[in-house]
Amino acid sequence: MNFETDQFRLKVGLAEMLKGGVIMDVVNADQARIAEQAGAAAVMALERVPADIRKEGGVARMSQIRVIRDIMSAVSIPVMAKVRIGHFIEARILEVLGVDYIDESEVLTPADEEHHIDKHDYKVPFVCGARNLGEALRRVAEGAAMIRTKGEAGSGNIVEAVRHMRTIVKEMKQLTVLGKEELVHEAKNLQAPLELVQYVALNAKLPVPNFSAGGIATPADAALVMQLGAEAVFVGSGIFKSSDPEKRAKSIVKAATYYRDPAKLLEASEELGEAMPGLEISKLESSELLQTRGW
Amino acid sequence: MKPKIGVLALQGDFEAHRAPLERAGAEVTEVRSAAELEEVDGLVIPGGESTTMLKLLEDEQLLEPLCRFGGAKPIFGTCAGAILLAAEVLNPRQPSLSLMDLTLERNGYGRQIDSRIAHIQISGRPAEAVFIRAPVIRRVGADARVLAEYNNSPVLVEQGKHLAATFHPELSPENRVHEQFVDKVRASLSEQLN
Numbered sequence: 001m002n003f004e005t006d007q008f009r010l011k012v013g014l015a016e017m018l019k020g021g022v023i024m025d026v027v028n029a030d031q032a033r034i035a036e037q038a039g040a041a042a043v044m045a046l047e048r049v050p051a052d053i054r055k056e057g058g059v060a061r062m063s064q065i066r067v068i069r070d071i072m073s074a075v076s077i078p079v080m081a082k083v084r085i086g087h088f089i090e091a092r093i094l095e096v097l098g099v100d101y102i103d104e105s106e107v108l109t110p111a112d113e114e115h116h117i118d119k120h121d122y123k124v125p126f127v128c129g130a131r132n133l134g135e136a137l138r139r140v141a142e143g144a145a146m147i148r149t150k151g152e153a154g155s156g157n158i159v160e161a162v163r164h165m166r167t168i169v170k171e172m173k174q175l176t177v178l179g180k181e182e183l184v185h186e187a188k189n190l191q192a193p194l195e196l197v198q199y200v201a202l203n204a205k206l207p208v209p210n211f212s213a214g215g216i217a218t219p220a221d222a223a224l225v226m227q228l229g230a231e232a233v234f235v236g237s238g239i240f241k242s243s244d245p246e247k248r249a250k251s252i253v254k255a256a257t258y259y260r261d262p263a264k265l266l267e268a269s270e271e272l273g274e275a276m277p278g279l280e281i282s283k284l285e286s287s288e289l290l291q292t293r294g295w
Numbered sequence: 296m297k298p299k300i301g302v303l304a305l306q307g308d309f310e311a312h313r314a315p316l317e318r319a320g321a322e323v324t325e326v327r328s329a330a331e332l333e334e335v336d337g338l339v340i341p342g343g344e345s346t347t348m349l350k351l352l353e354d355e356q357l358l359e360p361l362c363r364f365g366g367a368k369p370i371f372g373t374c375a376g377a378i379l380l381a382a383e384v385l386n387p388r389q390p391s392l393s394l395m396d397l398t399l400e401r402n403g404y405g406r407q408i409d410s411r412i413a414h415i416q417i418s419g420r421p422a423e424a425v426f427i428r429a430p431v432i433r434r435v436g437a438d439a440r441v442l443a444e445y446n447n448s449p450v451l452v453e454q455g456k457h458l459a460a461t462f463h464p465e466l467s468p469e470n471r472v473h474e475q476f477v478d479k480v481r482a483s484l485s486e487q488l489n
Contacts, residue, residue: 006412013427013466014407016308017342017375039350041306041343076387076401077344078428100407100428123408250354257305257327257351 003207011125011145014078014100015209018042018146018232022222022253023211025049025236028067029074035239038249041232042078042100045071050107050154051237051276054288060108062090068097080127085294086112095124101146102126106293107153107236114295119143129213131164131291133171133200137192140208147206149230150291151214154237156278158221160291161214165228168210175201214291217242217275219255219268226259241276248272298480301326301335305351307343307375311465315473321480329360337369337480340376342427342463345401348375349389358392365394369456369483371476377459378430385433395454396436399461403431413462417443417451417471424450424462432461456483 003009021041026032027049035043047063048056062083072079078100083090085104090111094102104117106129119126120143129150130136136147149168151161171190175197178186183201187194199207212230216222217238225233233256235249242248251268258264286292300316302309304325316323316339326332338361340348352358364370365380372380381391383398404411410427424445432449435441443451450461451472456479464472 009425009466010407010410010412010427013425013463014410016311016466017344017427019308019310019343020304020306021344021347036346037350039306039347039354041347077346078407095408098406098408125407250350253347253350254354261327 007123008143008145012208014125015127015146018078018211019209020256021232022249022256023080023232023234024239024249025234026071026240029070031240031245032071032074032079034246035249036075036077038246039253040077040249042080043071043075044080044082044103044234044236045099046082049237049240050290051156051241052154053107054154054290060084062087062094062108065093065097068094068099072097072099082108083117084108085110086115086117088117091117091122091124091126095122099124104128104144106150106290110293116142116295119145127211129291129294130168132167134190134192135294136168136206136210137190137196137200140196140206141193144208146209146211148211148213148234149225150294151212151216152281152284153214153290155215155281155284156217156238156241156276157281158215158217158224159281161212161216161221161225162228164214164291165212165225165230168206169229172200172204172206176204216252217278218272219251219265222252222255223259223265226256232256237276243273248275297322298336298477298484299324299334300337300339300477300480301332302339302341303348303376305343306347307341308463308465309339309341309343311463312339312341312473315465315470316477318470319474319477321477328355329357332357332360332364335368336484337371337476338364339476340370340372340379341465342374342376345375345378345384346389348379362392362394365392365457369458369476369479370394371458371460371479373460373463373465374427374429377461380457380459382436383434395452395457395459396439397432397452397454397459398434399430400433401430402428403433404429413445415443415445415450420471422469422471423467425466426462429461
């Protein structure tokens with residue numbers, strides 16, 4: 001696998017620039033401007049945030065082009081948009097539109113239950129979700145230039161994001177102490193290419209930046225996943241489903257920078273108003289879980 | 296003595312600057328506060344989103360300490376960092392530190408799909424330049440000196456103690472631009488001693 005091609009370096013390069021930042025879900029140009037004003041490093045252009053997708057049900061697809069276009073012209077920061085897992089045509093359309101990153105996302109209804117998009121074949125970079133190291137490395141093998149842990153989108157509950165980040169970090173640490181012949185066996189267990197497993201064993205990190213998503217609702221949540229190993233955070237429903245989006249957006253931006261500084265985290269947590277309502281994961285039917293989508 | 300160089304670590308690819316600065320002989324530390332800024336001999340403002348950094352600089356009241364620092368000690372800005380150092384910023388207009396007499400247009404090449412790796416010449420020797428949603432320098436003031444160009448516009452500029460690149464030398468294996476900055480910090484240190 002060649003990570004040294006100019007195209008792949010540029011894709012990972014933009015992910016590098018987003019580190020320490022917050023990527024916020026927005027559904028229109030006004031929200032995009034609020035996000036940019038609050039210090040978002042990028043926005044994710046959507047028709048509905050995950051909490052609404054969950055509530056309203058039905059098939060969730062790529063957003064209307066008009067919504068994405070409006071958001072692209074409203075802000076100067078990078079704009080991302082989501083496509084359904086395996087929907088390589090939605091991806092081609094967003095590439096031509098000129099979005100800066102595509103999220104092949106479990107939040108939308110999958111278009112293919114066996115295959116993800118061959119992301120090497122695109123000039124636009126892709127981010128994909130993962131719950132464990134095997135899933136992360138399979139996505140990287142397909143050409144993802146950024147991984148985000150999935151968490152449980154639209155839940156307002158951080159427990160799944162924590163589980164997924166801890167799992168990936170623990171599985172990476174375990175590889176670093178294995179011998180060469182054990183890595184071959186481990187590649188089989190992880191269902192991931194050996195050379196990626198060898199890369200992780202040598203470097204104790206993924207070959208691409210590793211961000212966190214799915215359930216981040218407070219500045220404390222953001223700092224928690226960053227201390228566990230996330231290099232940046234995606235906040236979906238957590239901002240615009242709260243009582244004071246502007247203030248919450250700003251405070252989460254501050255928490256992503258000062259995630260190791262409890263005094264700054266206290267400042268960020270003052271007078272925030274109501275967070276989004278949260279869901280208990282164990283009360284969800286397994287068919288309602290978004291994180292199990294992706295293969 | 297090793298010069299101590301800080302990397303502004305509010306947001307962006309600040310970690311990527313550590314290795315090239317250390318290879319160039321500097322001691323490297325992350326800077327997130329005015330107190331940490333006072334401890335260093337030179338500062339790198341990395342790539343990232345200039346609007347995000349600007350917001351945090353405003354909210355944390357770091358703009359004024361940064362301007363004061365730049366009056367006395369060297370700063371090296373790459374991409375978003377170069378935007379913050381400029382006197383004037385376009386597309387859209389936004390405030391900046393005004394430490395170098397430059398006009399920069401944000402996202403001057405276009406969106407991510409227009410990002411590119413180019414081959415340029417620095418001081419007559421070939422070098423690689425990684426441009427990511429990069430700005431374009433539209434005007435260079437009389438006191439600034441162009442050190443490298445791409446497509447007939449400046450991409451590496453120095454003015455007095457300061458250095459600005461619209462590309463990302465921290466993402467290329469070669470080390471010359473960081474060496475150049477560490478030299479500037481050394482020169483400024485010996486100036487202060489005399």
